Each structure stands twice: as structure tokens, then as C-alpha cells.
Amino acid sequence: MPIGMVIEHSTGGDGALIGACRRQRVKHLSTELGGGGTVLPSAMEMAEHGVYRLLHYIGVTTRLVTERAPSECRLLHRVPARDYIYADTSERGLFEPLVALGESVAPQQVVGRIHFTSTPWREPEPVVAKSGGTVLCRRIPARTGRGDCVFVLGRDWQPPLC
Structure with a gap:
């Protein structure tokens, strides 16, 4: 793989x-x-x-x-769960990913947007990565609320020193 x-x-x-x-x-x-x-x-x-x-x-x-x-x-x-990327939105909406599986993301990069179906005139809220890494998993389905994990990240593995 x-x-x-x-x-x-x-x-x-x-x-x-x-x-x-x-x-x-x-x-x-x-x-x-x-x-x-x-x-x-x-x-x-x-x-x-x-x-x-x-x-x-x-x-x-x-x-x-x-x-x-x-x-x-x-x-x-x-990475540990604290370094996953979570929705930090004020209300439920639809998650639009801006990065794909296997892509690298950097800290403070906008990696997605939450669109609000109950208030469609509102600008979408950005989803920002707090840490960097490679996208391993992404949220499915699109319906998203505050605290939902939208991306799981990984980093290059280094074998432990013996």
C-alpha cells in the first residue's frame, strides 16, 4: 500500500x-x-x-x-487525538474539505469550511489546522457540528532507538 x-x-x-x-x-x-x-x-x-x-x-x-x-x-x-483537526463552529453545517487524503497540511492552514444550511447567507467558517502532518482520514458524512473530528493526521514514523 x-x-x-x-x-x-x-x-x-x-x-x-x-x-x-x-x-x-x-x-x-x-x-x-x-x-x-x-x-x-x-x-x-x-x-x-x-x-x-x-x-x-x-x-x-x-x-x-x-x-x-x-x-x-x-x-x-x-498523531495523538489532541492533534487531530476538529470543527470549531458555532452551529451545525456541512463540512467542505479543502485538502485530500495523503496531502500535507501545515499549522494554521485553512483545510476546510463549514457551510450553514439553516443560515445560507452566512459566510462559511474556516476549519484551521492547529498542527501539521499528512491527512490520513477525513470526516464522512458532511453534516458537522462543534467538536466533530474532520481530519486525522499522521507524521513520518521513526523507529525507536534501541
């Missing part, structure tokens, strides 16, 4: 897969292949070939099942 993510902290709590793995002191591997209830055939194909390579790498298969070469992968870590 073009982007890999190391999650060192869970927002899902102990009831999530990562929490169960942590309790058992085992590493886990999972994937998100789409978002917003969709997945593209190209993502499914990349995942299938990646699983074949992984099974070969860890010794489950003795021969490589795919001829497809691995793509370059940028490894990121998800």
Missing part, C-alpha cells in the same frame, strides 16, 4: 482489536482499504498481493504466490 500506519495509541479503547492485542502482549496487523463505506478494486488488488507477500515473508508459504512487485510505502504514525 502507498501508506502504512503505525498506531502507538488506540482511540478504540480496550474493546477494540488493538486493546485485545495489547492485553495479550501481541503485535497485530490490520488494514483499512477504503473509507466512507467504499473500497476501490485497485485497493483490493493491492491488499491481495500484499497479503501474498506477507504470508511468504513470515513463512506460511514456501514460494511467493504473486509476481507483482511491492509498491513504495511511506510509513507514518498517527
Whole structure:
């Protein structure tokens, strides 16, 4: 996959897969292949070939099942929740993203706008990034209110020094 993510902290709590793995002191591997209830055939194909390579790498298969070469992968870590980008709007509205998945954002950059359907004559309110990073996830659906997370960011991962 073009982007890999190391999650060192869970927002899902102990009831999530990562929490169960942590309790058992085992590493886990999972994937998100789409978002917003969709997945593209190209993502499914990349995942299938990646699983074949992984099974070969860890010794489950003795021969490589795919001829497809691995793509370059940028490894990121998800930032803590305090560094996500949240709507800070005075009333509910529709979120318009101005950046796409995989794009870099800088602190104080306007990354979206909230449009107000109940007061359409009002100018949209900007959504501003408080910290920088690469956009990993974005809010779906568009209906947004104060405190809703609109973007999750990641930063380049550096392995811990031993």
C-alpha cells in the first residue's frame, strides 16, 4: 500500500482489536482499504498481493504466490487525538474539505469550511489546522457540528532507538 500506519495509541479503547492485542502482549496487523463505506478494486488488488507477500515473508508459504512487485510505502504514525483537526463552529453545517487524503497540511492552514444550511447567507467558517502532518482520514458524512473530528493526521514514523 502507498501508506502504512503505525498506531502507538488506540482511540478504540480496550474493546477494540488493538486493546485485545495489547492485553495479550501481541503485535497485530490490520488494514483499512477504503473509507466512507467504499473500497476501490485497485485497493483490493493491492491488499491481495500484499497479503501474498506477507504470508511468504513470515513463512506460511514456501514460494511467493504473486509476481507483482511491492509498491513504495511511506510509513507514518498517527498523531495523538489532541492533534487531530476538529470543527470549531458555532452551529451545525456541512463540512467542505479543502485538502485530500495523503496531502500535507501545515499549522494554521485553512483545510476546510463549514457551510450553514439553516443560515445560507452566512459566510462559511474556516476549519484551521492547529498542527501539521499528512491527512490520513477525513470526516464522512458532511453534516458537522462543534467538536466533530474532520481530519486525522499522521507524521513520518521513526523507529525507536534501541
